Amino acid sequence: xxxxxxxxxxASILAVTTLSVGCSNHSSDGTASATPSExxxxxxxxxxLPVKMKEAAKKGLGFSARDATDLGRTVDLQHAExxxxxxxxxxxxxxxxxxxxxxRGEECPTQWNAHVPTPKTPDLIGKDFEKxxxxxxxxxYNSRFIDVFYGSNGIVDQQDVSRVHGEVCSQSPKSGEPYDxxxxxxxxVAIGKCPSA
Amino acid sequence: xxxxxxxxxxxxxxxxxxxxxxxxSSAAVSQDGTAYAKPVGGSFPxxxxxxxxxxxxxxxxxxxxGRSGIGVLSYGSAASTYYYWNHSGSGTTITKDLDIAEGTPxxxxxxxxxxxxxxxxxxxxxxxxxxxxxxxxxxxx
Numbered sequence: 001x002x003x004x005x006x007x008x009x010x011a012s013i014l015a016v017t018t019l020s021v022g023c024s025n026h027s028s029d030g031t032a033s034a035t036p037s038e039x040x041x042x043x044x045x046x047x048x049l050p051v052k053m054k055e056a057a058k059k060g061l062g063f064s065a066r067d068a069t070d071l072g073r074t075v076d077l078q079h080a081e082x083x084x085x086x087x088x089x090x091x092x093x094x095x096x097x098x099x100x101x102x103x104r105g106e107e108c109p110t111q112w113n114a115h116v117p118t119p120k121t122p123d124l125i126g127k128d129f130e131k132x133x134x135x136x137x138x139x140x141y142n143s144r145f146i147d148v149f150y151g152s153n154g155i156v157d158q159q160d161v162s163r164v165h166g167e168v169c170s171q172s173p174k175s176g177e178p179y180d181x182x183x184x185x186x187x188x189v190a191i192g193k194c195p196s197a
Numbered sequence: 198x199x200x201x202x203x204x205x206x207x208x209x210x211x212x213x214x215x216x217x218x219x220x221x222s223s224a225a226v227s228q229d230g231t232a233y234a235k236p237v238g239g240s241f242p243x244x245x246x247x248x249x250x251x252x253x254x255x256x257x258x259x260x261x262x263g264r265s266g267i268g269v270l271s272y273g274s275a276a277s278t279y280y281y282w283n284h285s286g287s288g289t290t291i292t293k294d295l296d297i298a299e300g301t302p303x304x305x306x307x308x309x310x311x312x313x314x315x316x317x318x319x320x321x322x323x324x325x326x327x328x329x330x331x332x333x334x335x336x337x338x
Contacts, residue, residue, distance in 0.1 A: 050314065050320045050321070050322070053280075053320045054312070054314065054320045057265075057281075057282035057284060057312065057320065058284075060291070062270070062279040062280055062281040062293070063279065063280055064276060064277060064278055064279050064280070065276075066275075066276035067276075074275045074276070075275070077322050077326075078322060078327060080320075080322060091279060092272060092277060092279075093270055093272070093279035093293075093295075094254070094293040094294055094295050094296065095293060096279050158327075158330065
């Protein structure tokens with residue numbers, strides 16, 4: 001049993017080490033290496049989270065994804081392409097790896113839970129909802145924690161958000177307030193233009 | 198002498214009761230569980246199973262639909278949730294041996310994903326797997 005555990009640990013460490021080395025060996029020109037039998041990714045950069053996840057899955061590793069900084073944001077796997085994998089370490093699960101990630105617009109920290117300035121909530125009032133929603137996602141807000149209220153229909157199911165078109169009439173937290181991982185963002189969207197005050 | 202024998206008998210009985218109780222409570226705490234991915238076309242495309250005895254986690258791809266079966270193992274928070282992709286094809290199962298303390302609560306669920314990814318590369322989570330809404334089942338090691 002101990003030999004089995006030892007073997008598994010060594011295998012995991014080797015796999016994680018290989019993956020980590022792979023992370024640092026990527027070129028910075030946006031190209032990714034791929035086996036000849038598979039089409040090469042054309043758009044996602046090599047440090048993109050979905051690309052790194054695929055590398056892990058190919059090696060038979062399970063993976064988790066978490067904020068590499070001390071902001072404690074929940075990585076949104078529905079929009080994983082907006083995140084870049086910065087750090088790796090052996091995971092708590094069997095044969096697994098942890099990815100430390102940040103939104104693509106941010107610099108990669110060099111250590112886990114690195115302290116970074118707390119982002120401010122953007123001003124979305126009067127702006128187009130679709131652009132505002134993407135802006136929030138790109139800043140690392142999780143779609144799970146964005147409540148969208150549309151016209152008189154109340155809260156919108158996550159899978160129906162793409163059907164929302166109009167202006168953002170009110171937002172919570174207010175513009176300029178510091179990001180708080182425990183707080184849901186609430187957006188009230190008009191069908192079309194916001195009513196004039 | 199009789200008193201000593203009687204005391205010894207009571208002590209042995211007490212120890213036996215404690216051991217039996219411990220075994221019972223241990224068995225009650227450990228719990229297997231199976232979670233299926235959302236059915237597609239009337240059948241389940243994938244499943245994840247946790248077997249408490251031996252702490253074995255398996256991920257099965259049940260459907261030839263061009264998609265991978267995904268088993269998800271959560272130790273609690275989103276940050277300690279692990280995704281295992283079985284991209285070996287329909288009818289296959291991959292096995293992961295866990296090494297965790299007895300009685301540890303876990304949450305498992307299953308979904309599917311596109312291993313070939315989108316034209317932009319990487320894994321495709323956009324359909325068949327939504328960690329925000331997928332339901333699962335609780336198990337105990």
